[in-house]
Amino acid sequence: MSSSTTGITKQRGSTSFDGRSQNRVGWAMLTPAVLLLLVFIVIPVVLAFGLAFTDAQLISTKAMSFTGLSNFQRLFSDPTFWRALLNVIVFSLVVVPLQAGLGLFLAILINKKVRSSVFFRTVYFLPVVTSMVVVSLLWMFIYQNNGMLNVLLEKVTFGHWTPVDWLNDSRVALAAIIVMSIWQAVGQHMLIWLSGLQTIPGELYEAAALDGATGWKSFAHVTWPCLRSTRNMILITITIAAMGLFTQISVMTQGGPRDSTTTVVFEAVRSGFQQQEMGYASAITLVFFILILVITGIQRYLTREK
Amino acid sequence: MSLASVAAIVTVLGTVGCGEAEREAAKANSNEITLWTHTAGFDDQLNAVKQIVKDYNASADKKATVKIQAFPQSSYNDSVISASSANKLPCLVDVDQPNIPYWASAGVIQPLTNKDLLSRSEELLQSAVGKWNDATYGVGYTDDTVALFARKSVLKSLGIREATFDQPWDKAELMDALSKMKSSGKNPVTGTAWDYPLDMGTASSGGEWYSYAFSPLLQSFGGDLINRENYKTSQGVLNSSKAIEFGNWMHSLVTDKYMAVKGASDTGLEFVNDKIGLLYSGEWTYGTMKDNNIDISDIAIMPPPDLGEGPVTAGGAWEVAVTKSCNNTEAAQDYMNFSLQDKYILSMAGSSLPASEAAMAQSDLYKEGGDLAVMAEISKKYVKMRPETPSYSFISTEFDKTISDIINGADVKQTLNSAVTAIDANIQSTEQSSSSK
Numbered sequence: 058m059s060s061s062t063t064g065i066t067k068q069r070g071s072t073s074f075d076g077r078s079q080n081r082v083g084w085a086m087l088t089p090a091v092l093l094l095l096v097f098i099v100i101p102v103v104l105a106f107g108l109a110f111t112d113a114q115l116i117s118t119k120a121m122s123f124t125g126l127s128n129f130q131r132l133f134s135d136p137t138f139w140r141a142l143l144n145v146i147v148f149s150l151v152v153v154p155l156q157a158g159l160g161l162f163l164a165i166l167i168n169k170k171v172r173s174s175v176f177f178r179t180v181y182f183l184p185v186v187t188s189m190v191v192v193s194l195l196w197m198f199i200y201q202n203n204g205m206l207n208v209l210l211e212k213v214t215f216g217h218w219t220p221v222d223w224l225n226d227s228r229v230a231l232a233a234i235i236v237m238s239i240w241q242a243v244g245q246h247m248l249i250w251l252s253g254l255q256t257i258p259g260e261l262y263e264a265a266a267l268d269g270a271t272g273w274k275s276f277a278h279v280t281w282p283c284l285r286s287t288r289n290m291i292l293i294t295i296t297i298a299a300m301g302l303f304t305q306i307s308v309m310t311q312g313g314p315r316d317s318t319t320t321v322v323f324e325a326v327r328s329g330f331q332q333q334e335m336g337y338a339s340a341i342t343l344v345f346f347i348l349i350l351v352i353t354g355i356q357r358y359l360t361r362e363k
Numbered sequence: 364m365s366l367a368s369v370a371a372i373v374t375v376l377g378t379v380g381c382g383e384a385e386r387e388a389a390k391a392n393s394n395e396i397t398l399w400t401h402t403a404g405f406d407d408q409l410n411a412v413k414q415i416v417k418d419y420n421a422s423a424d425k426k427a428t429v430k431i432q433a434f435p436q437s438s439y440n441d442s443v444i445s446a447s448s449a450n451k452l453p454c455l456v457d458v459d460q461p462n463i464p465y466w467a468s469a470g471v472i473q474p475l476t477n478k479d480l481l482s483r484s485e486e487l488l489q490s491a492v493g494k495w496n497d498a499t500y501g502v503g504y505t506d507d508t509v510a511l512f513a514r515k516s517v518l519k520s521l522g523i524r525e526a527t528f529d530q531p532w533d534k535a536e537l538m539d540a541l542s543k544m545k546s547s548g549k550n551p552v553t554g555t556a557w558d559y560p561l562d563m564g565t566a567s568s569g570g571e572w573y574s575y576a577f578s579p580l581l582q583s584f585g586g587d588l589i590n591r592e593n594y595k596t597s598q599g600v601l602n603s604s605k606a607i608e609f610g611n612w613m614h615s616l617v618t619d620k621y622m623a624v625k626g627a628s629d630t631g632l633e634f635v636n637d638k639i640g641l642l643y644s645g646e647w648t649y650g651t652m653k654d655n656n657i658d659i660s661d662i663a664i665m666p667p668p669d670l671g672e673g674p675v676t677a678g679g680a681w682e683v684a685v686t687k688s689c690n691n692t693e694a695a696q697d698y699m700n701f702s703l704q705d706k707y708i709l710s711m712a713g714s715s716l717p718a719s720e721a722a723m724a725q726s727d728l729y730k731e732g733g734d735l736a737v738m739a740e741i742s743k744k745y746v747k748m749r750p751e752t753p754s755y756s757f758i759s760t761e762f763d764k765t766i767s768d769i770i771n772g773a774d775v776k777q778t779l780n781s782a783v784t785a786i787d788a789n790i791q792s793t794e795q796s797s798s799s800k
Binding site: 112114115116131136222225227311312313314315316327330331332333334 | 469471569760792
């Protein structure tokens with residue numbers, strides 16, 4: 058990022074493109090991004106943190122008043138919030154390892170220079186470029202009582218299967234959403250793994266083969282260590298995405314049945330836009346922000362350069 | 364410093380100066396007013412609105428030229444709220460009747476003052492006039508209401524009395540009808556198998572339907588959404604013993620397999636396709652029946668059941684109101700008055716209830732002996748409006764979630780209690796703020 062002048066011995070006058078003007082060009086290139094980030098990210102975030110301590114409503118004639126920590130008191134005494142938190146944690150704990158593992162598995166499968174690999178790459182990647190809303194609607198049909206999944210299970214078990222209403226049964230609704238979420242996003246992480254795999258120099262594998270390493274050994278001692286930075290990135294991106302689960306819930310279950318699929322972001326959106334309680338919604342997002350910060354901090358610490 | 368002004372500052376920061384010029388232009392050009400309508404996608408209604416506007420713009424004594432901007436219903440309210448925060452509202456907006464108090468107290472809309480318009484509003488169905496704090500804010504062309512639909516041939520064959528306007532079913536009769544339908548399991552006349560005896564639209568959670576359709580049943584039990592003496596609390600009404608009875612009854616309909624936790628997304632179509640015996644829905648399903656060539660003379664339209672405190676039915680539909688930021692209220696109200704002529708009410712109605720007696724008398728569906736005449740009777744006699752309070756939209760979302768949890772098997776008493784706690788907290792914060800204006 059910084060155009061440091063250390064180690065560059067500048068010859069006076071040999072170039073008009075000295076450090077200062079380089080700096081200027083750099084800033085000029087940064088400006089649009091910085092402005093956009095400021096207007097659409099930084100200011101709203103700062104506002105939200107401020108609003109969390111007020112009783113602001115979405116539209117109202119009243120003057121906003123400072124209510125101190127009362128939003129947080131209400132939040133921490135609300136069983137729905139704790140349930141949302143639990144759901145998000147369960148979702149993340151299941152999705153992060155499964156999605157990362159499956160993505161790596163698929164990436165290794167198609168990391169062969171065979172003709173069909175492009176075809177499979179495309180197939181696995183299709184759900185990623187499809188809108189999540191569309192995918193959610195499709196899976197709603199799949200999960201229906203008389204939907205594809207139940208019919209299929211009935212056929213396979215020769216009629217011994219009693220149909221389950223996947224999304225309306227509080228015991229399986231979250232599991233159903235986990236499965237479709239993994240299916241939808243696994244292609245994206247497969248691609249990231251793939252790009253990681255392709256940066257590993259072939260010589261390493263050749264050397265390993267000379268030393269007599271077979272498939273599993275070469276994976277454990279060459280592939281896995283070389284994927285370290287890819288691994289860290291995937292871990293953090295999946296965690297953040299999983300914690301922010303919202304679209305599927307909004308389309309498929311609205312948090313039901315009986316809060317079994319509600320999430321922190323869904324509760325925030327519901328409070329802020331359906332119930333107009335912007336102050337309370339901001340308090341939820343503030344708690345969520347701190348939570349994400351702590352979790353990614355721990356992850357960074359655990360995966361740091363030793 | 365209100366949230367709206369903060370949002371406005373941010374908007375101004377983000378879009379420097381843009382909007383100011385537009386507002387200046389609008390001031391200079393107040394002989395042109397805009398009407399926002401929620402009817403994009405509802406061609407019949409939208410065309411009716413377009414026709415009214417066309418006629419008004421062509422009339423000799425118009426006070427301004429009216430332009431239309433149509434929005435899809437699902438995003439309409441959000442559009443108004445955002446436009447209100449950004450101070451970009453048009454002169455005339457559609458507003459759903461239960462939102463009137465909230466929008467009025469939040470300064471989105473203003474009371475009507477035009478004498479002709481007010482006297483015209485006296486002549487309309489009172490459930491089609493939006494009032495709050497003794498001022499009239501909105502007038503509607505139509506109203507909707509809910510009823511029970513069944514096939515006369517089925518009732519007869521199963522030995523169930525057809526409920527009439529004067530003699531609705533009581534709870535025992537309703538449960539008897541449901542159990543007879545359940546043990547039959549199919550339409551006894553045609554032999555088509557039913558999925559369930561009843562559908563009340565349980566699939567439509569997350570919107571206004573649960574509050575619109577199920578709060579009348581709660582009221583018929585003797586509970587309510589809010590204490591109507593003072594509109595300050597739900598304590599002792601939404602969690603009364605009657606309300607708990609209602610909750611248990613709703614849940615029992617599911618556990619006894621009388622209805623699905625999540626029924627069909629289009630219940631009218633489900634009824635037409637003979638997948639259920641009894642339908643609890645609005646008069647708009649008539650259109651579905653007509654489109655599918657159902658023999659209407661075989662359809663029994665029955666008032667909602669008397670679950671203890673007499674039948675209660677829902678009321679209140681979309682209305683038109685003048686925004687507070689409107690700079691030509693005279694023209695806006697003149698247009699509203701013009702648009703409330705009987706012929707226009709009739710053109711807007713479709714299968715809904717026309718809002719004036721004269722229009723009803725001219726309507727094929729609602730005139731004496733018309734297919735839906737009984738719907739008008741049901742509405743006039745049994746209607747109970749959703750609570751007229753700025754907190755209504757909060758109450759509605761809370762009630763929606765409560766009922767959804769209850770039919771999914773949550774503890775009735777506990778769920779109702781937590782709804783009361785949340786609603787009361789919201790009313791309190793709204794109250795405090797309105798008094799500290």
